Amino acid sequence: MISKFFLRSAAASVALLLSTPLFAAQTLFTNVNVWDGVADEATPGLDVLISGNKVAEVGENLIAPDAVVINGGGKTLMPGLIDMHTHIMFPQGLPAHETTWGAAASGAMAREGFDVYMNQGFTTLRDMCGPANLGKAIAQGVLDGPRFYSSGACIGTTGGHTDWGVGTDRLGDKSNHAHAGNSYVVNGEDEWRAAARQNFRDGATFLKIMVGGGVASDFDPLESITANPAEIRAAVEVAEQFDSFVCMHVYQDEHINLAIDNGVTCVEHGFLMKEKTMKRMVKEGVALSAQSWMSYDVFKDPAGIPGFGPEQIAKGKLVNKGADDMFSWAKEHGVDMFQGGDVYTYDLIPFATKNISVLERWFTPVEALRSATSTAGKWLMKTGPKNPYKEAQLGTLKEGSYADVILVNGNPLKGTEILNNNDNVEVVMKDGKIYKNLLD
Numbered sequence: 001m002i003s004k005f006f007l008r009s010a011a012a013s014v015a016l017l018l019s020t021p022l023f024a025a026q027t028l029f030t031n032v033n034v035w036d037g038v039a040d041e042a043t044p045g046l047d048v049l050i051s052g053n054k055v056a057e058v059g060e061n062l063i064a065p066d067a068v069v070i071n072g073g074g075k076t077l078m079p080g081l082i083d084m085h086t087h088i089m090f091p092q093g094l095p096a097h098e099t100t101w102g103a104a105a106s107g108a109m110a111r112e113g114f115d116v117y118m119n120q121g122f123t124t125l126r127d128m129c130g131p132a133n134l135g136k137a138i139a140q141g142v143l144d145g146p147r148f149y150s151s152g153a154c155i156g157t158t159g160g161h162t163d164w165g166v167g168t169d170r171l172g173d174k175s176n177h178a179h180a181g182n183s184y185v186v187n188g189e190d191e192w193r194a195a196a197r198q199n200f201r202d203g204a205t206f207l208k209i210m211v212g213g214g215v216a217s218d219f220d221p222l223e224s225i226t227a228n229p230a231e232i233r234a235a236v237e238v239a240e241q242f243d244s245f246v247c248m249h250v251y252q253d254e255h256i257n258l259a260i261d262n263g264v265t266c267v268e269h270g271f272l273m274k275e276k277t278m279k280r281m282v283k284e285g286v287a288l289s290a291q292s293w294m295s296y297d298v299f300k301d302p303a304g305i306p307g308f309g310p311e312q313i314a315k316g317k318l319v320n321k322g323a324d325d326m327f328s329w330a331k332e333h334g335v336d337m338f339q340g341g342d343v344y345t346y347d348l349i350p351f352a353t354k355n356i357s358v359l360e361r362w363f364t365p366v367e368a369l370r371s372a373t374s375t376a377g378k379w380l381m382k383t384g385p386k387n388p389y390k391e392a393q394l395g396t397l398k399e400g401s402y403a404d405v406i407l408v409n410g411n412p413l414k415g416t417e418i419l420n421n422n423d424n425v426e427v428v429m430k431d432g433k434i435y436k437n438l439l440d
């Protein structure tokens with residue numbers, strides 16, 4: 001039941017974050033159970049030395065006389081979590097940001113959303129429709145928040161899944177979402193190419209396009225194809241010129257294949273695919289960006305979701321049915337999979353870790369964790385020259401990795417459910433700075 005989720009206050013959970021992040025030239029975590037983001041097991045009894053914003057050393061009995069020491073007490077130190085599909089710019093839901101909130105209010109709400117993510121241990125977000133400028137502000141240290149990879153405004157056609165205007169709009173009217181930099185409603189390959197170029201100009205690190213209908217929107221039945229091959233190819237061509245790639249919002253099997261035929265390498269959602277398509281994705285190196293909690297758990301009862309009318313409820317139920325099969329095939333065929341919450345309201349952000357724990361229906365805990373750490377990090381590294389964090393690896397805890405780590409009370413490799421209690425995420429460090437410390 002979705003309704004009970006809204007009883008929990010996101011704001012209360014943020015109170016655990018430090019008002020000013022703490023930075024020391026060196027920090028030494030002692031006696032920690034280290035999971036590196038990749039291995040099948042964690043290694044107990046290690047020390048981890050952070051120097052500046054990188055992991056300097058992982059080993060036994062490390063000595064660093066000038067370091068600030070954090071006694072890990074045998075708890076698990078692991079890479080900070082990565083959410084690969086958020087919608088930080090419309091935390092009050094799509095309709096409210098069309099009719100009520102402008103870009104300034106949305107941006108201020110996004111800042112609050114960042115803290116809710118950080119409190120859960122998310123040190124990197126990938127935003128799937130919004131101004132790339134926000135990521136630039138974080139990368140330059142002007143704004144505090146998780147590392148932020150932006151798609152820029154997502155690209156779609158009139159009546160497609162980026163057309164979030166009101167029902168009375170006429171052809172050519174610009175929606176509030178478009179004004180806010182969340183979406184482009186464009187038609188024909190030239191307009192798609194221009195939108196793609198504008199996104200990279202703004203600081204996007206990859207592109208998001210809408211190839212089929214969506215769940216939370218008004219004009220696009222799931223079975224509708226909302227882009228033609230020339231438009232898709234135009235976006236892919238621009239992304240390739242920036243040595244990056246295109247992700248597509250898509251559900252139907254036929255649409256997934258249409259997009260892969262035209263060079264798209266990252267499937268968002270994909271819940272109505274066939275097994276044959278999953279095999280094709282593995283063979284051709286296409287990644288799956290999956291939202292297990294939203295699509296499997298929440299859509300079990302879409303009637304309780306605020307803003308969902310009969311059309312959206314019917315679409316939500318259809319998606320829920322497909323999710324079980326898709327995740328089973330993802331496990332069986334070993335597709336490159338990363339997780340993302342697809343949370344489109346502020347009240348849902350505190351549940352972002354559930355997209356890891358719900359995966360345990362099909363995957364082992366370590367597989368679920370890799371989808372939110374090393375596999376996600378691998379794909380973030382594929383974003384070419386616009387990647388603001390090229391110096392080191394994200395999603396791993398190894399010598400030389402970025403110092404994005406979390407200390408967890410317990411061992412999530414034995415069950416990721418413990419991550420759903422924020423109090424178990426006792427220390428959160430991003431870029432060598434401590435944002436949360438419950439040990440003091």
Ligand SMILES: [Zn+2]
Pocket residue numbers: 085087128342
């Ligand atoms: Zn989404």
